[in-house]
Amino acid sequence: MAASRYNSNDLRRQVGSPRSKGRDTKDTLCRNVVIYGHCRYMDTTCNFNHDQNKPASGPSDFLSKKSFNADSPSFTPSGQNLGQAKKTTLSSQAANAAPFTPRGVTASTQQNADLTMFNPAGAREFTPSGNTQNYELGNSNMGNGAAQDNGVFSDPFAMNSMAPALANNAPFNPYAGDPSAVSGAGAGFYSSGGAYASVPMQQPNYHLYQPYDAYRGELQPWQRSTYDYFIPAAMREEIQKKMFATQHTMPGLPKLENYHSLFSLDTSHRKNTACFGYHSWVYKAQKVTTGLHYVLRRLEGYRLSNDQSVMSVMRDWKNVRHENIVSFHETFTSQNFGDSSLIFVYDWHPLAKTLAEQHFSSPLGNNRQRYPAVPEGILWSYVCQIASALYYLHNKNLAARCLDLSKILVTEKSRIRLGSCAILDVVQYDHNLPIQELQGEDLVKFAKVILCLATGMPPNLLQSSNTKAALDSLVKYSRSLRDALQFLLSPVAPNGQPHTIAHFLTMIAPQLAQQANNTLRENDEQQYWLAREIENGRIARNVMKLSAILERGDLGSQSNWSEVGDRFQLKLFRDYVFHRVDASGKPDLGLGHMLSCMSKLDAGVDEQIMLTSRDNETVFVITYRELRGMFERAFNELMKFSKSPGL
Numbered sequence: 063m064a065a066s067r068y069n070s071n072d073l074r075r076q077v078g079s080p081r082s083k084g085r086d087t088k089d090t091l092c093r094n095v096v097i098y099g100h101c102r103y104m105d106t107t108c109n110f111n112h113d114q115n116k117p118a119s120g121p122s123d124f125l126s127k128k129s130f131n132a133d134s135p136s137f138t139p140s141g142q143n144l145g146q147a148k149k150t151t152l153s154s155q156a157a158n159a160a161p162f163t164p165r166g167v168t169a170s171t172q173q174n175a176d177l178t179m180f181n182p183a184g185a186r187e188f189t190p191s192g193n194t195q196n197y198e199l200g201n202s203n204m205g206n207g208a209a210q211d212n213g214v215f216s217d218p219f220a221m222n223s224m225a226p227a228l229a230n231n232a233p234f235n236p237y238a239g240d241p242s243a244v245s246g247a248g249a250g251f252y253s254s255g256g257a258y259a260s261v262p263m264q265q266p267n268y269h270l271y272q273p274y275d276a277y278r279g280e281l282q283p284w285q286r287s288t289y290d291y292f293i294p295a296a297m298r299e300e301i302q303k304k305m306f307a308t309q310h311t312m313p314g315l316p317k318l319e320n321y322h323s324l325f326s327l328d329t330s331h332r333k334n335t336a337c338f339g340y341h342s343w344v345y346k347a348q349k350v351t352t353g354l355h356y357v358l359r360r361l362e363g364y365r366l367s368n369d370q371s372v373m374s375v376m377r378d379w380k381n382v383r384h385e386n387i388v389s390f391h392e393t394f395t396s397q398n399f400g401d402s403s404l405i406f407v408y409d410w411h412p413l414a415k416t417l418a419e420q421h422f423s424s425p426l427g428n429n430r431q432r433y434p435a436v437p438e439g440i441l442w443s444y445v446c447q448i449a450s451a452l453y454y455l456h457n458k459n460l461a462a463r464c465l466d467l468s469k470i471l472v473t474e475k476s477r478i479r480l481g482s483c484a485i486l487d488v489v490q491y492d493h494n495l496p497i498q499e500l501q502g503e504d505l506v507k508f509a510k511v512i513l514c515l516a517t518g519m520p521p522n523l524l525q526s527s528n529t530k531a532a533l534d535s536l537v538k539y540s541r542s543l544r545d546a547l548q549f550l551l552s553p554v555a556p557n558g559q560p561h562t563i564a565h566f567l568t569m570i571a572p573q574l575a576q577q578a579n580n581t582l583r584e585n586d587e588q589q590y591w592l593a594r595e596i597e598n599g600r601i602a603r604n605v606m607k608l609s610a611i612l613e614r615g616d617l618g619s620q621s622n623w624s625e626v627g628d629r630f631q632l633k634l635f636r637d638y639v640f641h642r643v644d645a646s647g648k649p650d651l652g653l654g655h656m657l658s659c660m661s662k663l664d665a666g667v668d669e670q671i672m673l674t675s676r677d678n679e680t681v682f683v684i685t686y687r688e689l690r691g692m693f694e695r696a697f698n699e700l701m702k703f704s705k706s707p708g709l
C-alpha cells in the first residue's frame with residue numbers, strides 16, 4: 063500500500079523541538095564571531111567559544127571543515143525550534159515525517175510546518191559576507207527540510223540545483239537583491255542577457271485549477287467567491303432556459319414520418335396569411351433518426367402541384383449556411399394533420415423571438431398602435447446583420463423574399479436570423495422571374511423593416527402612410543442611418559445603375575467595423591467564461607467518479623468493498639475535502655478548498671495531506687499522487703463490473 067497507517071498518538075509525540083545531539087561545543091569557535099566579529103547569542107543561548115584567542119580544537123573546527131551543513135553551529139539559532147535536521151532524507155511514509163514537513167503542505171499540516179519553515183529573515187545573519195569558506199552546495203541542508211522526502215518537495219530556496227553553476231566558489235546570496243551579483247556569481251547558470259532572463263522556466267502544471275483572473279467587478283467577498291468560480295447567473299439562467307425550452311413537449315399533436323414530439327411554437331391562434339398566402343403553423347420537433355431538434359413550418363391546406371418547385375428549392379437552399387440565416391433542411395408534404403400540408407424544416411433556435419414580438423409585442427394583425435422607437439445602436443446592429451445575410455444570398459444568386467418583421471428571428475440581445483427562407487420560392491414558384499428583380503425587392507423590404515422599427519410603426523401602419531414622410535420623421539437618428547435607408551428605398555442610383563447590396567455594404571463600412579468589434583468583444587467574454595467552465599467540468603467529472611466509488615457497499619464477491627483497502631483512504635479524502643469543519647465544529651463550505659483539492663487530485667501532485675479518520679484513531683499522511691493512483695485503481699475496478707462505458 064502506498065500510504066502508511068499511523069496512530070495519531072505516535073504522531074503527537076513527534077511534535078516539538080528536536081533534541082540536541084549533546085556534543086561538547088565550548089571549544090569550538092563560534093562562526094558568528096569569525097564572520098561578524100561578534101555573536102548576539104553569546105550571553106544567552108550560544109554554547110560555542112567566543113574567545114578568538116583561545117585556539118580552536120578538535121576536528122569540529124569549522125575553519126578546517128569544508129562542508130557547511132545542518133550540524134554547523136551557526137545554523138542553530140536559539141529561540142527557533144529548528145533543531146538539527148537529519149542529513150538523511152526522510153520519507154513521507156515514515157511516521158516521524160509529518161510534523162516536520164515544511165513546504166508544500168496543506169492546511170492540515172501547515173501549523174506544524176510553521177515551526178520548521180525556513181525563514182530567510184531569521185537566517186540573515188548567516189549570510190557569508192566574504193569569501194571565507196566554501197559551501198558544499200550539493201550536500202547542503204538548509205535546515206528547512208527542503209531535502210526531505212526523496213526530493214518530493216521542490217524548495218525554491220534550496221541551493222542544490224545551483225551547485226554546478228556556482229562551482230567557481232563565488233558566494234551566492236539569493237536574498238541580496240542584486241541581479242548583477244547573481245550573473246557574476248553564476249555566469250554559467252545565468253546568461254549575460256539579463257540577470258533573470260534565462261532562469262529556467264518552471265512548467266506550469268496544466269492539471270491544476272487555473273481559472274483566468276478573478277472577476278473584476280466591484281463585488282463583496284462573499285459574492286466574489288461564487289463569481290470567481292462559475293459563469294454569471296444571468297448567462298447560466300439563459301442557457302438553462304434554452305435547454306428547458308428544447309425539452310418541451312405537447313400531447314395531442316400528430317407524429318410525422320420522420321419527426322416526433324411536436325410542440326407548437328405559435329403564440330396566437332390568429333394567423334395572418336399575408337406572408338405566404340396560407341395559414342402557417344410552427345412546431346418544434348425531434349427527428350426520429352438523430353434525436354436532434356428542428357422547427358417545422360406547416361402551410362395548411364397547400365396542395366403541391368409542381369414538383370419542380372420543390373426540387374429546385376432543395377437544390378438551391380439545402381446548402382445555404384450563414385450565421386444570420388435560419389438554415390433550411392428539407393420540405394415534404396403530409397396528411398397527418400388532417401389536411402394536405404406542406405412542411406418546411408429549419409434549424410431550431412431555442413427562445414427565439416420574431417422582431418415583431420421583440421419590439422411590437424405581437425401579434426401584429428391589424429395593429430395600428432405606435433411603439434417606442436428602437437435605439438440607433440440596435441438598429442445598426444440589425445442593419446449590418448441583415449445586410450450581411452443578403453450579401454451572401456445575392457452572391458449565391460438567391461433572394462430572401464420573405465423579409466418581414468414576423469419572420470426575422472432575434473436571439474440573445476440582438477442576434478438576427480432571417481427565417482422562413484425558401485418558402486416563397488415554392489409557393490410562388492416562377493422560374494421566369496429575374497433574380498435581380500427579387501433581389502431589388504429584398505432591399506426595399508429590408509428598408510421597410512428598419513423603418514418600422516425606427517418609427518415604431520407596425521407594417522400595416524407604415525404601408526398606409528407615406529414612406530418618404532416616415533423617413534423624414536427620423537430626425538433623432540444620425541444622417542448616415544437616414545442615408546442608408548434612403549439608398550435601400552430607391553431602386554436605382556442617379557446614374558441609372560441599380561442599387562445592390564454590395565454597394566450598400568461599402569456605404570455602411572464604418573458601422574460594419576463597429577459591429578465586428580462588438581462581436582469580438584462578446585467572443586472574448588464568452589471565451590473567458592468557457593475557460594472557467596472547462597475547469598469546473600473536469601472537477602465535476604472527478605466528483606462523479608469519487609461518488610461512484612464511495613459508500614457503495616459490496617462489489618462482486620467482495621463485501622463492503624468501498625470501505626476497505628484504498629477506498630478507505632479515498633473516503634477519508636472525501637471527508638477532508640467536503641466535510642471539513644471549522645474550530646467551532648461548524649461546516650466549512652469554502653469552495654476554494656474543494657476546487658483546489660479536487661484539481662490537485664486530478665493532477666496527482668506530490669503535495670502531502672493528512673487524513674484523519676472520524677474517530678481520530680487513524681491518521682494517514684499521503685500525497686495526492688498516491689491518492690490519484692488509488693482513485694484510478696478503484697474506478698477501474700468498478701468499471702470491470704460495469705457494462706456502461708464509464709465517465
Ligand SMILES: Nc1ncnc2c1ncn2[C@@H]1O[C@H](COP(=O)(O)OP(=O)(O)OP(=O)(O)O)[C@@H](O)[C@H]1O
Nearest residue numbers: 327328333334344357409410411414415416424468
Ligand atoms: N427556427 C425557429 N427556431 C425557434 N423558434 C422559431 C423558429 N421559427 C419561428 N420560431 C418561433 O415560432 C413562433 C411563431 O412564429 P411565426 O413565424 O408563426 O410568427 P407569428 O408572429 O405567429 O407570425 P404569423 O402570424 O405570420 O404566423 C415565434 O415565436 C417564433 O419566434
